[in-house]
Each structure stands twice: as C-alpha cells, then as structure tokens.
Amino acid sequence: MANMTRREVLGGAAMVGGWMMLGSDPALAATQDAGAASGPYVLPPLPYDYADLEPHIDAQTMKLHHDIHHAGYVKKANAALATLETIRSEGGDQIARVREVSDALSFNLSGHLLHSVFWSNMARDGGGDPEPNSGIARMIKRDFGSVDAFRGHFAAAAQQVQGSGWGILAYEPNAKRLIVLQAEKHNNLGVWGAVPLLAVDVWEHAYYLKYQNKRSGYIKAFMNVINWSDVDTRLRLAQ
Ligand code: MN3
DSSP states (O other), X not given: OOHHHHHHHHTSEXXXXXXXXXXXXXXXXXXXXXXXXXXXXXXOOOSSOGGGXXXXXXXXXXXXXXXXXXXXXXXXXXXXXXXHHHHHHHOGGGGGGHHXXXXXXXXXXXXXXXXXXXXXXXXXXXXXXXXXXXXXXXXXXXXXXXXXXXXXXXXXXXXXXXXXXXXXXXXXXXXXXXXXXXXXXXXXXXXXXXXXXXXXXXXXXXXXXXHTTOHHHHHHHHHTTBOHHHXXXXXXXXX
C-alpha cells in the first residue's frame, strides 16, 4: 500500500492513551496498513541492525524487545479492535466486555506507538547534545533552562517510574511547550494531545539482560544513543 494511502487512512492524526500520534510521523508511516489481513497495525522494521546500538544496548535485548515484545503489542492491539467489532455486531451480553477490551486496546496500542517512537529515537552515532541551532535545542533551553537540566529531569522521571513504564519528552500543543512526563505501563499518566518526541522504555525487558537491576545505568546508556535529529523532526511535525 502506498504511503499516501496510508496517510489518508490515518486521517492526519490519531489519539491513543492520551498520546497524539501524527499521521506524517516517519516512524508511524510503517505502523499502519489498512490492507493487512491481521488488522490495521503492523510492526515497523528497526531502522538499524540489532547490534548497532552496542555496547550501550545489547543485540539480544534489541531482538527480543522488537521481535517479541513489540510484535505482541501490535498483535493484541489488532485483536482488541477485532473483538470490539464482534461485540458491536453480536450485542447482548457481549456488551459488558467493552470495559475490559477498551483497556486492552489502550494498553497495547499505546505500547505499539511508544515503541515505534522509541526505536527511531535511537541511532548508532547518537548521543551528545542536540544541534545548538535546531528547534529542539532552542525549545529545550527555553522550557528547561539548559540541555543538562533537561537531561537530569528526564533521567529522574524515567528512573522514578513505579514499576514498568516510560520516561517521555512531549510537546504540549496548547501551551506550545515541552513537558516531561512519565507513563506507567504504556498508557497511564499521559496527557491528552501531548505528542511524544523522545521516549525511553524502562520496563525491565528493555534492560535486564545487560543492566540487571541497574535501571540508572541503562538510562545513562540510552543518553549515548539518542538520535537528536529524529527528536527535532518529531518536534517540527508536532508543531
Ligand atoms: Mn518495551
């Protein structure tokens, strides 16, 4: 299916779990395929090889994380949509399942979308600071004071997630500013309309093989693979 058609299907933007996802998002262009028999969502390929983020993120973690965990969210998001269709057509007692299946849709679709952002947020030659003249660098300076102040806040948000979740830098379109959020699981603590620009997965599956219980070591390693040019592109799309 051509990209143009995918965008038309997506209709510009979609909201899930409180996150606004843009139709022109480069990472999400591959996450939708209305023609796929399995449902509208598909697993996007990694934009690099499993081992490309070594030594910061190990290849085995990347393979399991993308091929098993992320693929599972895609499958279950499609399944939730299909179940809701069944519930609508069968009606009767089935209608009582809307709460449970809505929960599954929010969880799995949010997981799918955040992982899609996360993969493209990383690059082999990433890390460091954003290009000083980039939009993202200027907005970080304006809204957080400095890149270092942002990094400290973002790392703390990720570190302090209770249980499984995410640290997220998001663009909040009403105030037209950046905010740092946490997500518990994939879909709790979000803000409606906020667009995730940079997301770090702090579920144990994202780091336990290499970092065991040391989430802070993994977060520090993530800082070394941030693809700032991707984050800057996301900001421009969000604006
Ligand atoms: Mn994950």
